[in-house]
Amino acid sequence: MIELKNVDKTYNPGRPNAVYALRRVSLHIEEGEMVGVIGPSGAGKSTLLHVLGCIDRFDSGSYLLDGREVSQLGDREYSRLRNREIGIVLQDFGLIEEFSVLENVMTPLFFTPGMRGKARRKRALETLNQVGIGNLASRSVTALSGGQKQRVAIARALVNHPRLLLADEPTGALDQKTSAEIMALLHALSEQGHTLVVITHDPAVAAVCDRLYYIQDGTLRDGSAADMARPVVASPAPAQEAPPAAE
Amino acid sequence: MTFLYLGLRMFRRNLALNVIVILQIIVALLLTNLLVGQYNLASDTLRQTAGFDADATYYYMPDATMDTTGERIEAAAALLAQHEGEYLAEQAVQVFLESTEGKDPMTYAYGPETIAHLDATLGAGVWLDEAQTAAGRIPCVTVGPYRVGEVLTFTLTDGKPLALDENGEPIARPGVQLEFEVVGTLQDTAYILTMNGMSNDPRLDEILELSIYEEEGTPILLCRQADLAQYRQQVDFSFDPADNALMYFPEGRTAASEALVASLSEHTWVTPLSEARARTQEERSKTIQTLLPVILALLFIGLVALVCLTLLNTMRSLRTYALYYICGMRWGDHRKICLGYVVCLLLGAAVLIGPVMYLLGEMLSLGELIFGWNNLAFSAGIVALAALVPLVGPALLMRRETPLDYLNESW
Numbered sequence: 001m002i003e004l005k006n007v008d009k010t011y012n013p014g015r016p017n018a019v020y021a022l023r024r025v026s027l028h029i030e031e032g033e034m035v036g037v038i039g040p041s042g043a044g045k046s047t048l049l050h051v052l053g054c055i056d057r058f059d060s061g062s063y064l065l066d067g068r069e070v071s072q073l074g075d076r077e078y079s080r081l082r083n084r085e086i087g088i089v090l091q092d093f094g095l096i097e098e099f100s101v102l103e104n105v106m107t108p109l110f111f112t113p114g115m116r117g118k119a120r121r122k123r124a125l126e127t128l129n130q131v132g133i134g135n136l137a138s139r140s141v142t143a144l145s146g147g148q149k150q151r152v153a154i155a156r157a158l159v160n161h162p163r164l165l166l167a168d169e170p171t172g173a174l175d176q177k178t179s180a181e182i183m184a185l186l187h188a189l190s191e192q193g194h195t196l197v198v199i200t201h202d203p204a205v206a207a208v209c210d211r212l213y214y215i216q217d218g219t220l221r222d223g224s225a226a227d228m229a230r231p232v233v234a235s236p237a238p239a240q241e242a243p244p245a246a247e
Numbered sequence: 248m249t250f251l252y253l254g255l256r257m258f259r260r261n262l263a264l265n266v267i268v269i270l271q272i273i274v275a276l277l278l279t280n281l282l283v284g285q286y287n288l289a290s291d292t293l294r295q296t297a298g299f300d301a302d303a304t305y306y307y308m309p310d311a312t313m314d315t316t317g318e319r320i321e322a323a324a325a326l327l328a329q330h331e332g333e334y335l336a337e338q339a340v341q342v343f344l345e346s347t348e349g350k351d352p353m354t355y356a357y358g359p360e361t362i363a364h365l366d367a368t369l370g371a372g373v374w375l376d377e378a379q380t381a382a383g384r385i386p387c388v389t390v391g392p393y394r395v396g397e398v399l400t401f402t403l404t405d406g407k408p409l410a411l412d413e414n415g416e417p418i419a420r421p422g423v424q425l426e427f428e429v430v431g432t433l434q435d436t437a438y439i440l441t442m443n444g445m446s447n448d449p450r451l452d453e454i455l456e457l458s459i460y461e462e463e464g465t466p467i468l469l470c471r472q473a474d475l476a477q478y479r480q481q482v483d484f485s486f487d488p489a490d491n492a493l494m495y496f497p498e499g500r501t502a503a504s505e506a507l508v509a510s511l512s513e514h515t516w517v518t519p520l521s522e523a524r525a526r527t528q529e530e531r532s533k534t535i536q537t538l539l540p541v542i543l544a545l546l547f548i549g550l551v552a553l554v555c556l557t558l559l560n561t562m563r564s565l566r567t568y569a570l571y572y573i574c575g576m577r578w579g580d581h582r583k584i585c586l587g588y589v590v591c592l593l594l595g596a597a598v599l600i601g602p603v604m605y606l607l608g609e610m611l612s613l614g615e616l617i618f619g620w621n622n623l624a625f626s627a628g629i630v631a632l633a634a635l636v637p638l639v640g641p642a643l644l645m646r647r648e649t650p651l652d653y654l655n656e657s658w
Contacts, residue, residue: 088573
């Protein structure tokens with residue numbers, strides 16, 4: 001499903017303030033796997049997510065998504081991948097406040113060619129029901145609890161039936177009980193065949209992942225539960241190198 | 248449609264400010280059309296009279312002497328009689344037609360020189376010099392509810408007040424029933440050559456009179472004097488040869504013609520058509536000079552407001568754009584959303600301009616303006632400016648921004 005080989009990503013290349021965010025990163029994720037990425041803040045987790053989510057381009061190396069070399073794709077194809085193949089869940093939910101719950105979930109469908117009004121609504125409602133909040137469709141997102149907001153964010157990520165779901169600290173802003181509910185939902189999605197990559201600091205989240213990767217100073221390696229015990233803030237030197245607002 | 252919808256959502260964010268900008272666009276459109284309509288009014292009189300030899304055509308009007316004794320008018324008439332054959336004087340003779348149904352039309356009969364030189368503002372059909380009708384029918388050009396080809400029946404009368412019999416009942420006027428065939432129609436708002444000017448330094452809009460059929464409701468009928476001449480014996484509609492008229496000199500401007508005009512000027516007001524044209528042009532320029540700075544200032548303020556508002560909306564929407572981006576929008580497509588937003592503004596202006604024009608119509612005398620292709624061109628220009636200029640700010644702003652800058656707020 002996903003194959004990264006020797007991927008490098010540098011911010012401000014060639015300048016004194018150059019930041020080496022990813023250094024020869026390689027990983028392999030099979031379809032249907034639920035993989036966790038752990039590591040201290042500023043280690044490159046977000047950059048990795050940007051690259052995997054086709055939000056940002058990388059400098060060198062190879063990224064195969066379903067056998068296609070992503071680096072060779074143009075802007076249009078990149079957007080198509082973000083729209084159809086990849087769903088992204090953000091830590092702060094990333095919801096549009098002036099939109100209703102339904103409109104937030106419909107957002108990716110606005111950019112899906114051939115998807116008309118009625119079909120959009122139908123698909124969005126189905127997805128809201130899938131994550132258990134179909135009854136909130138007409139509500140304003142500002143009136144929702146944290147757990148409900150995260151479900152809306154997950155529904156938005158799922159609405160175009162992507163095969164790859166990327167979640168950045170999906171439980172970071174939630175209490176323990178709600179976190180458990182969200183993780184149960186993500187785990188259920190994984191069992192339904194979705195491929196999940198979850199960035200987390202939360203041992204409970206890491207515990208439900210099939211595999212873990214650990215990233216530090218832009219270098220990725222296989223991780224384990226023991227890595228969760230490491231400091232969540234990167235060591236001083238690499239932290240200064242990391243992109244200022246990367247995490 | 249998607250980008251129009253997303254633009255609408257952006258529009259709804261600052262509804263009150265957007266309504267103010269819409270009103271600014273409407274005011275700019277209204278004022279511009281007002282100015283262009285005024286310009287068209289003056290231009291219409293200039294265009295209609297362009298075929299006259301302005302230097303050798305004079306307009307004279309004894310009424311303007313305000314001489315209650317009539318002596319000077321008689322002197323003018325005597326002078327004209329003395330020089331008969333050296334000039335042609337033609338009037339817009341008002342004749343009286345009575346209708347059995349509907350309103351009586353205001354009717355003017357022109358002489359051949361006037362018909363040949365006047366370039367009337369036709370809406371359909373042909374002018375009187377090209378008219379061909381069936382025998383017995385009098386060709387006419389109309390303003391009003393009539394269509395080309397329509398045959399109208401009127402009674403030609405002397406137009407004098409009705410006399411009463413011994414029982415106090417009105418006695419029917421003598422009259423001749425005539426059939427007119429409409430060969431051409433003028434536009435509903437049109438200048439009609441009536442030669443009714445009353446000032447001693449007339450502009451063309453005093454020699455030609457603005458007729459607004461929609462407001463006045465009186466139809467106007469124009470015909471040839473020659474077609475009515477044969478009925479003069481039956482109905483007295485003769486006119487005073489020294490009355491308001493256009494005087495033509497077939498030889499052009501000569502020493503003899505100038506001498507006659509100089510002599511005539513001692514008894515009545517005589518204005519070369521060239522002077523009337525010059526005054527009209529001067530008035531037209533003055534109108535533009537007065538209104539143009541106001542319109543430009545308003546347009547400038549409106550555009551600056553629009554640019555600022557679009558920029559403000561874009562800056563407030565950057566995070567939303569970043570979220571659209573992760574949902575599959577191309578970053579450059581923010582321009583389409585901005586355009587959608589501007590289209591919403593313009594649609595708002597289009598929806599509101601009708602009621603606003605209706606409400607302000609009386610106050611701004613919009614009915615007394617002539618609207619032409621240049622109104623459309625200037626309005627389109629303003630709309631294009633309002634659509635394109637506001638896109639420049641966001642485009643420049645977004646060149647420096649990437650979606651990551653706004654997603655990283657949470658990442």
